[in-house]
Amino acid sequence: MKVVKFGGSSLASGKQLEKVFQIVMSDPERKVVVVSAPGKRNPEDIKVTDLLITCAEKSLANSNPVEEINTVLARYRDIAEELSLPGEIIADIEDDLFARLNGDKDKPDRYIDRLKAAGEDNNAKLVAAFFRKREVEAYYVDPKEAGLVVSPEPGNAQALPEAYERLFALRNQPGILIFPGFFGYSEEGEVFTFSRSGSDITGSILANALKADLYENFTDVDAVYSVNPYIVEKPKEIKELTYREMRELSYAGFSVLHDEALVPAFRAGIPVHVKNTNNPSAPGTRIVAERENTNGPAIGIASDKGFCSIYVSKYLMNREVGFGRKLLGILEDFGLSYEHTPSGIDDISVILRENQFDGEMEKEILQRIKTELHADEVKLVHGLSLIMVVGEGMRRNVGTMARASKALAKAKVNIEMINQGSSEVSMMFGVKSVDEKRAVKAIYEEFFTAVTV
Amino acid sequence: MKVVKFGGSSLASGKQLEKVFQIVMSDPERKVVVVSAPGKRNPEDIKVTDLLITCAEKSLANSNPVEEINTVLARYRDIAEELSLPGEIIADIEDDLFARLNGDKDKPDRYIDRLKAAGEDNNAKLVAAFFRKREVEAYYVDPKEAGLVVSPEPGNAQALPEAYERLFALRNQPGILIFPGFFGYSEEGEVFTFSRSGSDITGSILANALKADLYENFTDVDAVYSVNPYIVEKPKEIKELTYREMRELSYAGFSVLHDEALVPAFRAGIPVHVKNTNNPSAPGTRIVAERENTNGPAIGIASDKGFCSIYVSKYLMNREVGFGRKLLGILEDFGLSYEHTPSGIDDISVILRENQFDGEMEKEILQRIKTELHADEVKLVHGLSLIMVVGEGMRRNVGTMARASKALAKAKVNIEMINQGSSEVSMMFGVKSVDEKRAVKAIYEEFFTAVTV
Structure with a gap:
């Protein structure tokens, strides 16, 4: 049925x-x-x-x-x-x-x-x-x-x-x-x-x-595409991908399927088949629990703009138990949800969607961080885009990061942020929004076209 | 004086x-x-x-x-x-x-x-x-x-x-x-x-x-070395580096100078000169507020073992305001300080020094995370090393990540984690401890020897 x-x-x-x-x-x-x-x-x-x-x-x-x-x-x-x-x-x-x-x-x-x-x-x-x-x-x-x-x-x-x-x-x-x-x-x-x-x-x-x-x-649409067709012309269609891959892709701009929608099917292990009403004979895209990896490390690239970063630095921050928790607590007081927190030794950045706050709130938040956490420096950087490169087993693939970052370097894109190490199926890059399309194209060419150098 | x-x-x-x-x-x-x-x-x-x-x-x-x-x-x-x-x-x-x-x-x-x-x-x-x-x-x-x-x-x-x-x-x-x-x-x-x-x-x-x-x-020692001499023979000596660079290097295994020790000098802008009692005519290493960048993107590589990672996944985690704060709160209850928190869409990893806890505590923490945060999966991975590649202005240097990750790929080192984007003077890689030395050598060769391909 x-x-x-x-x-x-x-x-x-x-x-x-x-x-x-x-x-x-x-x-x-x-x-x-x-x-x-x-x-x-x-x-x-x-x-x-x-x-x-x-x-x-x-x-x-x-x-x-x-x-x-x-x-x-x-x-x-x-x-x-x-x-x-x-x-x-x-x-x-x-x-x-x-x-x-x-x-x-x-x-x-x-x-x-x-x-x-x-x-x-x-x-x-x-x-x-x-x-x-x-x-x-x-x-x-x-x-x-x-x-x-x-x-x-x-x-x-x-x-x-x-x-x-x-x-x-x-x-x-x-x-x-x-x-x-x-x-x-x-x-x-x-x-x-x-x-x-x-x-x-x-x-x-x-x-x-x-x-x-x-x-x-x-x-x-005939299928879920491996990349946004507005960025890359006629991108490869994905025949099969896992729930996890779909979820990571839908996070950053893939709007084919509502991301909450996968949960009940995923919980029951029911495959989801995305098909085209206007071309029902096209094979479409199947979303499944497991798939055979035949696509190379990446199966899709998604990107989304509208992110900003709150940078906080404080000398000897990493000795201070509770610093990160207090910082996130302040953001929570304003009802803000955050996406990622890359950190150095004495600094931490919090990446958030910038549509969550207005100018007044922005000032207030920075002020509270500065005074309550005795931070040395607090600043907000607007205009970031996140790019997700997604694929099962990507993390076990020595050299994937080297290929992706080399492609970005060749395209003269500066990497503002890398977040890798938690998800086993994705790598995330932060770039300036003006560089987003160029970055996505470069990564697509590296992983999805035959012309690899 | x-x-x-x-x-x-x-x-x-x-x-x-x-x-x-x-x-x-x-x-x-x-x-x-x-x-x-x-x-x-x-x-x-x-x-x-x-x-x-x-x-x-x-x-x-x-x-x-x-x-x-x-x-x-x-x-x-x-x-x-x-x-x-x-x-x-x-x-x-x-x-x-x-x-x-x-x-x-x-x-x-x-x-x-x-x-x-x-x-x-x-x-x-x-x-x-x-x-x-x-x-x-x-x-x-x-x-x-x-x-x-x-x-x-x-x-x-x-x-x-x-x-x-x-x-x-x-x-x-x-x-x-x-x-x-x-x-x-x-x-x-x-x-x-x-x-x-x-x-x-x-x-x-x-x-x-x-x-x-x-x-x-x-x-x-005659100077601060660009890398641990136990890993790389006769490494380059550093003539001058900034407080920030020294601080990032001393975090991960550089024991030449106590990292807290830089603070008072740094606050007063007083240069610190590391010299050798047994060879006082050697130029030594000067630690200063600003330096001219003549060394290329990296000035030093440090590494340290003894880290572990707590991985937590939960479907739709990123919709849940307060998830990260609650997770860090649990760790704080045990008096644990953490180092980094790389995150995916529905998962987050917390990197900590593993000498902080024993087996009993470990079980208790995982249990609390599982039950209080209703996590889908919680696991602890031991035996990680962190490698810091440090240098002023490194982040503005398109292609640095590509060079570092390519070097790691060539040395067949799998990157478990990358944390980049907060500090402007460092890139951090997490690798299995068994790969640490090989990884450090590979990065050193890429950035510090003339033989670049």
């Missing part, structure tokens, strides 16, 4: 839904279909979920989101008309949307979550109606009835352990089950959404709960 | 004291002479300080340290006889030693400190007597009278700020001042020693307090 998830662009139009239908029907193992909200048909389109967020925000500000709600309805109507679905489905969706819009606004973030969830919920109803119109036994599944219970955290809900037990019963339901992605219900019966792109999470939870043989994740 | 410090081997015999006398007299700027306890005359010798520690320990265990105390007295007697000093100097030393031995044992660590300090204190008296015998105006300085007040921490005393103010008055004393190294007195008038090899610290404090122009540190 397979759980199949389709992303927003796979469900953006009637034509796309036809493809989805063909894909599901071509394999009787495809029993559970998780759907996103309608995505973009073209680059000018706005995703239904984004429209719904604007609706919620306007409504909370006591402004009437007429335009947005009509655009949302038009999206569903276009699909329904293209597929000649009965009119009542749109009437139902309209009723649902207005009910949510006129709902209780006492807790604004819960109100927003209810509206956000409408995109997937109504799309699942529409897709089920479409399958039935094609005379296939298919049912919309209400996550509340099915038992997808989650923690009451708006925009960041987590499935509770009992959800897995309760969802298992779906295995015994007849027909094809169309399940809306992205949200669940709290014990009290309130809607809470997962983090953004959370339909991937729903699919993974269902695969785990129903003990599926495979979790297929249909998107709009 | 110069402060001149002589190490134990420079004061191990009458012949050595002759050299010391010649050195001091050859430059009228050499006003303050800091002396260690008599060191080894040959590899079989036991240092006077080590004998005194044994005396203290035996005495605390109610065993009479006759043999050791006689060996100590014999060392002083040999020197006095060699130099034909009057007999009363040995009688004085004998009285002093027995007074300390029969002193109050209520606080054992203070008792040990009083005995440890006897080595330097009595040697200063002997050296002063020798200078006077040569008809030079020279005085033993009592650190208590001179005002070297320290914190009451046995074996780890720190000079208090007022010590600097009070010691300044020594400038106006006539003659050559012979000052015992290694200890000071608390406000209450009790002896407390600095950390081991603390005579270097005394010299540095005096240089700072007396606003000396230079702090000369006489030892038994």
Whole structure:
């Protein structure tokens, strides 16, 4: 039995839904279909979920989101008309949307979550109606009835352990089950959404709960690429990679699959297959627990900008028990999460995502570090990018670092930071953001093209 | 005015004291002479300080340290006889030693400190007597009278700020001042020693307090070497290096100069000159605030074994604010100081000196991390060595990492860890201890010999 998830662009139009239908029907193992909200048909389109967020925000500000709600309805109507679905489905969706819009606004973030969830919920109803119109036994599944219970955290809900037990019963339901992605219900019966792109999470939870043989994740690319195609033209496709490799790649800019989404599949050891709705015969990328290493040391390169570094130096720092802990404690007081802490003998740098703080906070933090830790020097450096070179077993491969750093030197990229030694499947470089693309290209050429010197 | 410090081997015999006398007299700027306890005359010798520690320990265990105390007295007697000093100097030393031995044992660590300090204190008296015998105006300085007040921490005393103010008055004393190294007195008038090899610290404090122009540190090597001569034969000598470079080198196995000792000189900007008592015409090594970079990226390589790594992995760790701080908090509960924390996305390693804990503690720590932090995996890896490649401006030098890591790859050394990005003057590699020497040799050849490929 397979759980199949389709992303927003796979469900953006009637034509796309036809493809989805063909894909599901071509394999009787495809029993559970998780759907996103309608995505973009073209680059000018706005995703239904984004429209719904604007609706919620306007409504909370006591402004009437007429335009947005009509655009949302038009999206569903276009699909329904293209597929000649009965009119009542749109009437139902309209009723649902207005009910949510006129709902209780006492807790604004819960109100927003209810509206956000409408995109997937109504799309699942529409897709089920479409399958039935094609005379296939298919049912919309209400996550509340099915038992997808989650923690009451708006925009960041987590499935509770009992959800897995309760969802298992779906295995015994007849027909094809169309399940809306992205949200669940709290014990009290309130809607809470997962983090953004959370339909991937729903699919993974269902695969785990129903003990599926495979979790297929249909998107709009033929495979996971070994590097960002905006940086390197026509990069190599990855046929197979491990959960760990995918996780490390998705950390730094690989957005093919939501990184939280891998957890439930990973825990149950269920392979994840990333495929293309628009080219279902392409082999896609399989994410598995173990793979044979045939690619050389690296399987992928990811990079992300927007990092900064707080540098703290103090003579004889390394003699001071508790220094690092106190430093991290100050950052925690400001709710900052940090990524890495390379350290010298008498200095330590903390690498953080810079979108976490504004100018005022920045000054305050530096001041507190200076005075509370009696630091000799404290400074903040902006504009860093992190580059991850990922591959199973890379660490056991003598010479990988030499190849990567030589490639960077040849490309005249100064390495601001190296973090290696904890993960066995990655090496991380920090470079100035202006050097990021050049650095990624250089490493790609070293590891992925035949022309090695 | 110069402060001149002589190490134990420079004061191990009458012949050595002759050299010391010649050195001091050859430059009228050499006003303050800091002396260690008599060191080894040959590899079989036991240092006077080590004998005194044994005396203290035996005495605390109610065993009479006759043999050791006689060996100590014999060392002083040999020197006095060699130099034909009057007999009363040995009688004085004998009285002093027995007074300390029969002193109050209520606080054992203070008792040990009083005995440890006897080595330097009595040697200063002997050296002063020798200078006077040569008809030079020279005085033993009592650190208590001179005002070297320290914190009451046995074996780890720190000079208090007022010590600097009070010691300044020594400038106006006539003659050559012979000052015992290694200890000071608390406000209450009790002896407390600095950390081991603390005579270097005394010299540095005096240089700072007396606003000396230079702090000369006489030892038994011609210069600070660019690498451990036990690993590489006849390594290059370093003519000049900065405080920062010296500090990073002394961290990992460079024992020429005590690393705490640089602080007072560094704070006052006083150059430190390491010279050889046995070859005073050799240029030695100057430690300064800034230097011209003429050596290429690296000036020295240091390495040290005896490290271990605690590896902790947890899926989605990097989303968890406070994870690192909690982990370091657990280590702190056990009084452990850590060196570095390389981290991946979902894992972090903590590098520590392994002499800090025993088997029981090890198990307890791993258990606490596992249960309190809900870690997926926790493991401890023993037998690591750290290698520091040090040089000012190294970080701005594109390609340095490439050269170092290529050299390691050629020597078939697997890099377990790289920590780079905080210190601007060093790169650090972690390797298995069995690979340490091979690794150091390979890096030395890359950076210090002309044969670069």
